[in-house]
Amino acid sequence: MSGTLHTVFFSPTSSSKKIARAVAWPLSQALGKELCEHDLTFPQGRNKSLHCTSDDIFLFAFPVYAGRVPRLLNSFLAQLSGGGARAVVLAVYGNRHYDDALLEAVDTIQEHHCDVVSAGALVAEHSLTPKVGTGRPDNQDLKNAEEFAHHAAQAALSGHAGPVTVPGKRPYKDLPPAMDIRPKTSDACTQCLLCVSQCPMQIISEDNPAVVGQGCIRCCACVKACPEQAKFFDQEPVLKIIGMLEEKCRDRREPEFYTV
Incomplete structure (x- = not known):
């Protein structure tokens, strides 16, 4: 086995983790990579840095917040050393829209010397209400994720350079003002x-x-x-x-x- 598939996720309610794992296992098998998980959900995970090599795959899954990548992941991504690794990006959103989040993630990871060759936007139950995206990701979502993993493997092996083209606009949509709202x-x-x-x-x-x-x-x-x-x-x-x-x-x- 040559190289590592670094599965990186931020997943407070486990949806992004579930989707990341649904892609990671078949992707690792197709590419012959050892699996290694990096959980950014809690501060101790976000405080670590990650250094990849050109033999590695970087798989990044995150929930979309206000149409953008969550701001608290900025410090981790700023320290990412891609080393020429091929990358796969997964934006997980609550059945409204992912807006510019997928493009922002692709741009950011590409800037840190990863070659983003595949990306996806998948639906999860919305964190604020179970009436939107109810029960997702469901079995069909996970099956679709597994099928995507095989296409992502082909893209990683193709030799085609990234970044992959995804929807979104630059400059990215403005983030709403921070509000001090607590449960x-x-x-x-x-x-x-x-x-x-x-x-x-x-x-x-x-x-x-x-x-x-x-x-x-x-x-x-x-x-x-x-x-x-x-x-x-x-x-x-x-x-x-x-x-x-x-x-x-x-x-x-x-x-x-x-x-x-």
């Missing part, structure tokens, strides 16, 4: 601390999980993890977004794949 906690909380362990920002107090520090990214990992449904958002800006999503974004969108 609330009802009296149903039993202080099991699951929310503490699942928060990718590690800002929920172990002494009192109703206390949430500044820096929430509204990934809803704590909301989805709570067995008592005690964590929630009911602030007006969040409710407006949920209302828009549930009104306009419930029709099923299908994965989109791109190769050189």
Whole structure:
């Protein structure tokens, strides 16, 4: 076996991880690469740097936030040393649209000396409401991801240079102003601390999980993890977004794949 397939994902609610793994295994088998995972979900993972070589494959999966790559991944990506590795990029979005996120990721990774030869945009259940993208990625999504892995392998072996052409515009869409909106906690909380362990920002107090520090990214990992449904958002800006999503974004969108 020559080289490593570095599977890198940020996945607060596990959707990006699930999709990354669905692509990584058949891709590694097709290319004869050893698998190595890099989980960026928690700060200790994001604080590490990654150095690839020209024999490696760099597979990057991330959730789309406001049509862009999550800002908290910027420091990790800034330290990426691509070394001429071939790369595959997967944007995972909540059935609305991925806007400029896939293009931004391709551009960024290409700038760090990876040759991006394949990319995909896949759907997951929206973090804010289970009524949008319900139950996704589902079995068909994972089957599509596996099929894409074989096309990505062919692209990696083809010798064609990247970057792959993907939808999106430059300059990328403006990010909305940062808002200090934190999850609330009802009296149903039993202080099991699951929310503490699942928060990718590690800002929920172990002494009192109703206390949430500044820096929430509204990934809803704590909301989805709570067995008592005690964590929630009911602030007006969040409710407006949920209302828009549930009104306009419930029709099923299908994965989109791109190769050189």
